[in-house]
Amino acid sequence: MATGQARETTPVPASATPDGDDMLLRVENLVKYFPIKGTALFREKEHVHAVDGVTLSVPRGQTFGVVGETGCGKSTLARCIARLHDVTSGRIVFDGQDITQLSQRRMRPLRREIQMIFQDPIGSLNPRRRVGSIIGDPYAIHGLAAGAERKRLVQELMERVGLNPEHYNRFPAEFSGGQRQRIGVARALAFRPKLIICDEPVSALDVSIQAQVINLLADLQADFGLTYIFIAHDLSVVRHVSNSIAVMYLGKVTEIAPAETLFTVPRHPYSGALLSAVPVPNPDLSDQRQQIILAGDVPSPIAPPSGCRFHPRCPKAAPVCVSEDPPLEPRLGDGPEHPAACHLPMAEGENLADFRPSISADERVVEVEGSLLPDDAGPEATAIADALPARGEGGKP
Amino acid sequence: MTLLEVEDLRVSFNTPDGVVQAVRGVSYHIEAGQTLGIVGESGSGKSVSTQTIMGLTRGAQVSGRALFEGQDLLTASQDQMRTIRGAKIGMVFQDPLSSLHPYYTVGWQIVEMIRLHDDMDKDQAMKRAVELLRLVGIPQPDRRVHDYPHQFSGGMRQRAMIAMAMALNPALLIADEPTTALDVTVQAQVLRVIRRMQEVFGTAVILITHDLGVIADVADDVLVMYGGKVMERADRRTLFFASHHPYTEGLLQSMPAYGGERGRLRPIAGQPPSLLAPPPGCPFAPRCVYVMDRCRQEEPPLDPAGEEPGHLSACWLPHITADREAIRRRVAHVELAKSAGPAGA
Numbered sequence: 112m113a114t115g116q117a118r119e120t121t122p123v124p125a126s127a128t129p130d131g132d133d134m135l136l137r138v139e140n141l142v143k144y145f146p147i148k149g150t151a152l153f154r155e156k157e158h159v160h161a162v163d164g165v166t167l168s169v170p171r172g173q174t175f176g177v178v179g180e181t182g183c184g185k186s187t188l189a190r191c192i193a194r195l196h197d198v199t200s201g202r203i204v205f206d207g208q209d210i211t212q213l214s215q216r217r218m219r220p221l222r223r224e225i226q227m228i229f230q231d232p233i234g235s236l237n238p239r240r241r242v243g244s245i246i247g248d249p250y251a252i253h254g255l256a257a258g259a260e261r262k263r264l265v266q267e268l269m270e271r272v273g274l275n276p277e278h279y280n281r282f283p284a285e286f287s288g289g290q291r292q293r294i295g296v297a298r299a300l301a302f303r304p305k306l307i308i309c310d311e312p313v314s315a316l317d318v319s320i321q322a323q324v325i326n327l328l329a330d331l332q333a334d335f336g337l338t339y340i341f342i343a344h345d346l347s348v349v350r351h352v353s354n355s356i357a358v359m360y361l362g363k364v365t366e367i368a369p370a371e372t373l374f375t376v377p378r379h380p381y382s383g384a385l386l387s388a389v390p391v392p393n394p395d396l397s398d399q400r401q402q403i404i405l406a407g408d409v410p411s412p413i414a415p416p417s418g419c420r421f422h423p424r425c426p427k428a429a430p431v432c433v434s435e436d437p438p439l440e441p442r443l444g445d446g447p448e449h450p451a452a453c454h455l456p457m458a459e460g461e462n463l464a465d466f467r468p469s470i471s472a473d474e475r476v477v478e479v480e481g482s483l484l485p486d487d488a489g490p491e492a493t494a495i496a497d498a499l500p501a502r503g504e505g506g507k508p
Numbered sequence: 509m510t511l512l513e514v515e516d517l518r519v520s521f522n523t524p525d526g527v528v529q530a531v532r533g534v535s536y537h538i539e540a541g542q543t544l545g546i547v548g549e550s551g552s553g554k555s556v557s558t559q560t561i562m563g564l565t566r567g568a569q570v571s572g573r574a575l576f577e578g579q580d581l582l583t584a585s586q587d588q589m590r591t592i593r594g595a596k597i598g599m600v601f602q603d604p605l606s607s608l609h610p611y612y613t614v615g616w617q618i619v620e621m622i623r624l625h626d627d628m629d630k631d632q633a634m635k636r637a638v639e640l641l642r643l644v645g646i647p648q649p650d651r652r653v654h655d656y657p658h659q660f661s662g663g664m665r666q667r668a669m670i671a672m673a674m675a676l677n678p679a680l681l682i683a684d685e686p687t688t689a690l691d692v693t694v695q696a697q698v699l700r701v702i703r704r705m706q707e708v709f710g711t712a713v714i715l716i717t718h719d720l721g722v723i724a725d726v727a728d729d730v731l732v733m734y735g736g737k738v739m740e741r742a743d744r745r746t747l748f749f750a751s752h753h754p755y756t757e758g759l760l761q762s763m764p765a766y767g768g769e770r771g772r773l774r775p776i777a778g779q780p781p782s783l784l785a786p787p788p789g790c791p792f793a794p795r796c797v798y799v800m801d802r803c804r805q806e807e808p809p810l811d812p813a814g815e816e817p818g819h820l821s822a823c824w825l826p827h828i829t830a831d832r833e834a835i836r837r838r839v840a841h842v843e844l845a846k847s848a849g850p851a852g853a
Contacts, residue, residue: 180691180692180693180694181662181691287779288550289779290779317549317550317718317780318549318718318720318759318762318763319549319758319759319762319775319776320549320775320779321762321775322762322763322764322773322774322775322776323775323777325764325773326772326773326775329772344691344692346692347721347763347764348764350764351764351773352764384693385692385693387696388692388693388695388696389692389721390692390695390696390699390719390721390722390724390725391721391724391725392720392721392723392724392748392760392763393724393748394724394744394745394748394749395745397721397724397725402696402700404693404696404697404700405693405697407647408661408663408664408694
């Protein structure tokens with residue numbers, strides 16, 4: 112394959128650690144804090160702990176999924192890997208080269224190899240520029256092709272991602288949502304990167320269009336041997352595209368597992384609760400399954416809970432979870448490909464709903480926003496219903 | 509008892525580009541206490557049809573009828589609508605942050621809503637607001653009632669919206685993508701709240717969503733919309749296991765199969781139709797794998813299909829879905845011959 116040869120000619124700096132392994136990317140203990148602007152003069156500076164000690168490796172040619180809820184740090188992690196953010200501490204090793212501290216100038220050649228596709232195809236495309244020049248930007252910036260040559264390359268790309276090359280001179284607004292996402296894909300593909308970070312690439316699209324884009328990404332991966340980091344909150348999409356999946360919660364990875372394993376034998380109670388909350392498009396299964404509805408909301412990342420960050424909401428929480436941060440390592444005899452950060456991992460077939468935390472409410476060091484719905488409040492609820500006006504009454508004239 | 513009956517609803521908007529026919533002859537009904545799911549993609553007209561019923565589409569040309577408790581909502585005066593909106597029909601929208609006023613406390617907004625419709629003094633109304641917040645699972649409601657919307661998390665805001673919509677015990681709750689902006693775990697909380705409110709109050713719910721998983725979870729009956737029209741109506745199980753319309757089939761197939769194998773997805777080819785100049789005949793015909801000549805000319809009526817009573821489908825295909833594969837192959841063959849050029853014909 113032509114792209115494979117092109118890759119071999121890429122100069123590898125002598126400083127690189129030629130470990131020659133099959134991991135394209137290694138992230139070691141990555142930390143990213145965002146400072147909060149303090150108002151009081153002598154106030155201790157606070158930080159948002161967006162990513163707090165993430166370690167993972169991404170094998171070549173595979174799709175590595177990252178799931179988690181809003182604010183868990185998955186997008187920040189992606190931006191750190193693409194060096195769009197400077198990291199607070201930790202290491203990012205891409206293709207054997209430590210890129211954590213590279214200057215902008217030395218980073219530039221590497222930008223060809225790490226590309227991103229963003230969620231919002233409107234926000235990531237300049238509305239006043241023509242599609243041809245948007246997709247041609249990478250060539251212009253890196254000074255690799257100009258004039259007719261650039262146009263030819265761009266049209267090839269457009270054709271490859273399923274856009275009509277004759278639409279070279281159109282504006283982004285003239286395309287539909289799915290087509291716009293294809294423009295984003297074409298732009299990311301311009302240099303045949305090794306790694307494409309897809310940050311919620313299909314979240315804004317309708318199901319039927321979403322499937323088109325997912326298939327396109329799969330085809331491109333097969334053709335060009337791409338490696339994807341695929342970030343999404345839609346678990347069924349991530350399951351479909353990923354080889355292995357990392358689950359994040361409040362800036363930490365709670366579990367990494369091969370896609371099918373995660374869905375069949377989740378170890379971390381958070382994974383279990385997350386999976387049970389996904390609506391199943393099958394009425395029979397959806398009637399049968401037992402949903403674990405988590406109490407409240409995710410605590411603030413400014414002052415995350417001690418120990419395991421999930422403990423204030425965890426049905427299995429025990430005193431050890433409050434005091435000790437569980438390391439991310441294989442549990443209950445799992446292989447090295449399936450580590451989980453939990454003191455009390457779930458056994459196969461275990462039902463989370465059977466558990467109650469063995470820590471008292473005041474031991475839950477962080478006040479949790481919201482609460483589990485009072486399920487036993489049946490009579491009380493009816494009393495409230497009685498207190499409300501009967502239908503047809505009320506209504507001022 | 510039929511609570512709401514919509515007949516041949518048509519809504520169009522004048523835009524600089526021409527007249528957008530957003531809703532093109534939609535009919536449905538909902539029984540008291542029932543949950544009707546409306547599913548469809550962007551631009552299918554699912555939101556516009558319910559907003560029109562509530563009198564929220566200003567400047568639109570509307571025709572048809574929407575009978576609610578015997579009264580036509582489309583011809584009701586502004587004053588009449590004001591006594592219905594909120595009091596008899598509650599609404600919850602997708603984005604709770606833009607539906608709540610940032611300058612007033614959550615409690616104030618619920619109290620205002622109650623007092624607008626009900627003769628009640630402030631303290632009583634505040635008490636009811638607190639009870640409602642407790643019912644939707646807001647912790648320490650007596651304290652949180654004095655919070656501003658920005659002090660609530662996304663899930664709590666949506667629950668506060670539900671509390672507000674339920675404050676006057678409406679007979680019908682219209683929830684327009686109530687969980688789309690929320691994370692799955694929060695979505696599960698909010699859906700459970702809606703279900704509970706329904707159990708407690710016996711409210712009928714119209715749930716608009718694009719997520720078939722949510723539909724499978726909560727709907728009794730489902731309406732599938734496409735291109736401003738109803739394509740299919742069926743009860744939940746029939747829709748998922750014995751659907752008739754090719755669009756429904758395509759929607760189900762394009763989902764990453766939950767519990768299925770990691771194969772290729774089967775998307776629906778092409779793009780949804782432009783509602784500026786919708787195609788004649790069936791709106792789905794240009795993307796349909798079973799398309800026949802008749803589909804491109806004549807519009808199929810929403811007729812009974814299959815064996816289940818109440819199962820309706822707007823499609824010219826025979827009611828038996830068994831010989832679909834043969835039709836699909838024939839269509840593929842004809843299309844191939846067409847694309848091979850006139851010589852092939």
